[in-house]
């Protein structure tokens with residue numbers, strides 16, 4: 001089984017909140033395009049802090065039912081607190097390792113963002129998703145392609161970050177470049193009418209521009225555990241990446257994000 005390379009807990013919750021805000025314009029378009037609608041029963045697989053789970057709960061409304069599942073208890077507690085704060089009663093969270101997950105024809109829609117990239121056997125999970133939706137049910141996936149992550153002008157510490165992230169993922173049985181492979185995988189898993197789209201937010205300023213620094217900081221433990229770098233090299237890369245990010249004339253992108261949606265026959 002792949003180990004999760006990003007540190008969990010509160011620090012990760014903050015990073016996921018930034019990601020959620022930056023991704024919401026394109027995630028919301030995907031949910032609308034794929035047909036998420038009031039009254040649906042939805043599952044958010046690998047929901048993290050529940051940012052999209054809560055949006056699904058709002059979209060599906062009082063007649064809908066939304067469940068967020070994740071392996072990280074801290075994220076789930078924070079997600080639960082946010083649901084209570086927002087007064088959402090049609091949402092629940094539970095702990096689950098998706099690699100041991102089996103359900104039959106339970107959902108109208110399963111959404112999963114930035115999860116499959118972390119798994120040793122994403123195809124198996126796409127097959128389980130097909131089993132878990134009802135006939136006619138939907139899968140919506142968003143996942144990364146780190147090979148398309150860029151900055152301008154070229155920056156050695158940004159290249160170090162991209163290289164280290166991809167190596168750490170590979171070491172732990174995961175795939176940072178899974179995005180373009182997901183179309184074939186969805187077909188192999190039996191999904192029908194699969195559509196695909198690519199989005200790539202890019203920033204000159206603001207919180208979105210901090211994503212590379214936040215991610216490098218949150219994978220530090222995995223990089224050091226795997227001996228992919230030393231503490232001093234890592235600190236130099238983080239400091240230099242912070243300087244690059246704060247410079248007013250630089251550009252920093254998100255990884256390329258593949259959006260896919262398909263239907264069970």
Ligand SMILES: C[S@@+](CC[C@H](N)C(=O)[O-])C[C@H]1O[C@@H](n2cnc3c(N)ncnc32)[C@H](O)[C@@H]1O
Pocket residue numbers: 004008016019020045046047048049050051052069070071072075096097098099112113114115118
């Ligand atoms: C990058 S986060 C994305 C969270 C959320 N989908 C979002 O977009 O904000 C990936 C999530 O997958 C979860 N995860 C990783 N491996 C998992 C597994 N085997 N079973 C369940 N969740 C897992 C992590 O705990 C983490 O919350």
